[in-house]
Amino acid sequence: MYKINFENTIINYSINKKSNVKNITIKVKHPNIVTVVSPKSVNDEFIHDLVVSKSKWILNKINEFKNKESENPPILLVDGDKIPYLGNYYVLNVSKEKDIIKCSLTFNEDKFVAKVPYNISSNEQYIKLRELLINWYLTEGSKLIKERLTIYSKKLNLYPYSITLKEQKTSWGTCSSKGNIYINWKVLLAPLDIIDYVLVHELCHLKYMNHSKEYWSLVSTIFPDYKEKRNYLKENSLKLNI
Template identity: 30%
Template sequence: MSDKILLKNKKNISVEAAYEVFQSKRKTYSLSLNENGVLTVRVPLYVNGNEVEQIIRGKQFWITDRLAEYEEKKRRRPAFEYTQPQRLALEKRYKEAAREYIPKRADYYLAAYPDLFSRCYSRISVREQKTRWGSCSSKGTLSFNWKLMLAPPAILDYVIVHELCHLVHMNHSAGFWSCVAAILPDYKERRKWLKDHGNELTLS
């Protein structure tokens, strides 16, 4: 169940924002708008409710801008919606395409940068992850969200490279980001696109 908070936009107009808080063993916070226009706030375990509100208010212009974009996209959205059987059929096709396409792109980067990768993945899994676009296990299993097939190819490649570099660095250290940058010098722009537009990768 989401909470609500009243924010001010750049025109000093009040905007009500719904938000959900997720606490985990992380060191920093993150904000994103999900496909339903609800703000997702991810924070460390020690952050309390008042601190969450302070974080939100500290980013109120960014949040209200995203909410305005969401409302505009909703207004432009086609009047029709897929039926449940249609949506399930489309999801099945995208998952099948992902299972064929993603391993090919992963193998391409492994072959193109042999000096960077000392190991190969053990297998690749495609599923619908609720909070991640991709992951890499200690055993070398790479998992990807099928919804990445709805993203521009450059963004999908960024997530693939990101997870491949976790085969070398199981963290987000400077060494890890150097690995990503060696393959994709513009990875920051691609990462930003995914952060700003990831909530749009859905079947309406």
């Protein structure tokens, strides 16, 4: 991890050198994750000078995330909260029960229903319900992801070795050189067409392990508006979270 100091703010950044890239790219993601992707031939001193020259832009991006974060307060998983799933929001009903010792969570008639012990603390309730909710996303989402993947695999004639739904901190999906696709469960909070785009994005990497013109041309055969969907994920990354 490297760092610079700009306007009394410490900016940490990491360097990811790749043999298949020609240009240097600086990526800023929430929360304050700055990554420089560069060709392997570029030395660290040159990259550091570049980051210094882009300090103002990087700090502005970080502040943009902070502003968006204040506009999108976190879900506390209390009675009346609205839980996102497939682009819609469903009310969470929480009832405190005296005769139970474990939290439970179900999805019934377009709403989430949770039962928690009567004397549970707010922090413990949040931790337990979040764990149950993520497990629900993983269970239900895995079924949906596999169904949607089958559709687009047939259209593209591209079939992964495996597909796994899990949490990823900095990406919506990844594809390994062995043909394993990993999808961030948080994408399940987005509308279905966005989920489909992420799946197509990763499927196309089975043929092109890069973001070349040929790669995007293949993506556009399914989603001509892929740029709009890509921008949706960038603009709504803070909303797609619990």
